[in-house]
Amino acid sequence: MSPLATALFGLAVLAGAVGLAAILTWFERRLLGVWQDRYGPNRLGPLGILQVVADMLKLLTKHDWVPPFADRVVFVFAPTAIVVAMLLGFAVVPFGEHLYLLDLNIGLLFFLGMTSLAVYSVLLGGLASNNKYALLGGLRSAAQMVSYEVFMGLSLMGVVMLTGSFSLRDIVLAQQDLWFCIPQVLGLYVFLVAGIAESHRLPFDLPEAEHELTAGFHTEYGGMKFAMFMLGEYLGLILICCMITTVFFGGWLGPWLPGPVWFALKTSLLICFFVLLRAAIPRPRYDQLMSLGWKYMLPLSLFNLVLTGAIALWLRGA
Amino acid sequence: MSSEAALWPFIVYFLAVLALVATMLGLSWLLGQRRANQATNLPFESGVLSVGTPQIHFAVEFYLIAIFFVIFDLETVFIFAWAVAFFELGWEGFLAVGLFIFILTIALIYEWRSGALDWGQKTRTGWKPER
Numbered sequence: 001m002s003p004l005a006t007a008l009f010g011l012a013v014l015a016g017a018v019g020l021a022a023i024l025t026w027f028e029r030r031l032l033g034v035w036q037d038r039y040g041p042n043r044l045g046p047l048g049i050l051q052v053v054a055d056m057l058k059l060l061t062k063h064d065w066v067p068p069f070a071d072r073v074v075f076v077f078a079p080t081a082i083v084v085a086m087l088l089g090f091a092v093v094p095f096g097e098h099l100y101l102l103d104l105n106i107g108l109l110f111f112l113g114m115t116s117l118a119v120y121s122v123l124l125g126g127l128a129s130n131n132k133y134a135l136l137g138g139l140r141s142a143a144q145m146v147s148y149e150v151f152m153g154l155s156l157m158g159v160v161m162l163t164g165s166f167s168l169r170d171i172v173l174a175q176q177d178l179w180f181c182i183p184q185v186l187g188l189y190v191f192l193v194a195g196i197a198e199s200h201r202l203p204f205d206l207p208e209a210e211h212e213l214t215a216g217f218h219t220e221y222g223g224m225k226f227a228m229f230m231l232g233e234y235l236g237l238i239l240i241c242c243m244i245t246t247v248f249f250g251g252w253l254g255p256w257l258p259g260p261v262w263f264a265l266k267t268s269l270l271i272c273f274f275v276l277l278r279a280a281i282p283r284p285r286y287d288q289l290m291s292l293g294w295k296y297m298l299p300l301s302l303f304n305l306v307l308t309g310a311i312a313l314w315l316r317g318a
Numbered sequence: 319m320s321s322e323a324a325l326w327p328f329i330v331y332f333l334a335v336l337a338l339v340a341t342m343l344g345l346s347w348l349l350g351q352r353r354a355n356q357a358t359n360l361p362f363e364s365g366v367l368s369v370g371t372p373q374i375h376f377a378v379e380f381y382l383i384a385i386f387f388v389i390f391d392l393e394t395v396f397i398f399a400w401a402v403a404f405f406e407l408g409w410e411g412f413l414a415v416g417l418f419i420f421i422l423t424i425a426l427i428y429e430w431r432s433g434a435l436d437w438g439q440k441t442r443t444g445w446k447p448e449r
């Protein structure tokens with residue numbers, strides 16, 4: 001690609017990610033409405049899609065309040081950190097065979113690093129607010145994200161073993177014959193659970209804890225800074241779906257249609273699946289969530305590694 | 319792939335991200351209404367006046383989780399290094415890492431048995447189930 005086209009492509013990725021996250025706030029409510037036998041937002045514009053614009057205008061004109069009792073610098077820094085980290089994660093996603101911003105040979109590690117940075121945002125937001133609800137919510141979500149991060153990385157290692165590379169492009173190209181969702185079904189399962197917990201989506205949205213801690217770590221946030229936490233969460237959801245598509249469902253690979261279309265199709269289906277999870281599954285209790293992670297998911301991801309290693313070496317030798 | 323020529327799209331993207339975030343914060347600061355009620359500058363505590371400091375003692379489980387995170391994340395780093403060279407190392411590497419994982423599984427079982435992974439009332443002799 002020429003330099004101008006590359007720069008434009010970068011801006012397009014940025015606009016696409018943020019725009020999709022904004023539309024998702026409306027799309028999710030509509031889809032939840034369908035599954036719960038009600039309408040959802042349907043007044044503004046065709047199918048209610050202008051609700052996004054209305055919400056944005058409202059949030060922009062809210063009081064941009066920094067609590068006088070808070071740590072001001074950290075308070076403003078926390079919501080920006082999650083948005084920046086999640087958006088940078090999109091830089092390594094290969095949308096098509098030659099359609100990517102950055103083809104790092106450690107792309108997978110870069111993605112894991114960027115999602116891990118989100119924990120700072122949540123913890124600092126909770127600490128800087130100087131509010132008891134926010135502190136408790138921040139601690140909880142930090143512990144949750146840190147716990148699920150351990151086996152989020154481990155669950156992807158089965159794929160790395162079979163590919164022999166951390167490059168996301170190589171991982172997709174290695175799926176020409178068979179998508180990794182079949183040989184790595186355990187890894188997919190663990191990564192899915194960890195991904196939901198990392199992006200604190202329902203059913204693992206314990207950090208928000210609206211039933212006991214009002215809003216968890218972002219209790220004191222309002223207006224655009226609150227919206228940035230939400231934006232970060234939706235960006236995280238999209239990023240996780242992109243990554244599941246890339247690593248387990250063959251990325252841009254598919255017959256007839258051009259690659260990026262396949263990529264978009266698979267990712268949108270996964271996003272719908274994440275929304276369905278929200279509609280279908282109740283929340284666990286916090287202690288249940290933590291023991292699920294350490295007692296079942298971590299051993300399962302280790303077991304997956306040993307099993308994958310044994311079978312792959314056995315097949316290679318035979 | 320480490321030449322600078324291929325890195326500059328990422329730098330442009332990074333700057334664009336920073337610009338976007340700055341615009342969002344700046345716009346809301348410019349457009350936002352300013353209001354000051356009696357209760358505007360009080361911490362939210364469900365309508366009750368805040369008592370004491372928010373810098374409270376918190377449950378020991380959080381420290382334990384932090385320690386476990388350090389232990390097991392270090393473990394994953396070793397496994398990362400093995401996974402990327404999996405086929406080159408062959409059975410020999412597999413057995414070595416298998417032993418490594420086995421030892422760490424014993425550690426996990428020990429933590430589980432000692433009750434460190436359970437949240438709830440802890441006593442000196444171990445975990446007391448509430449339920």
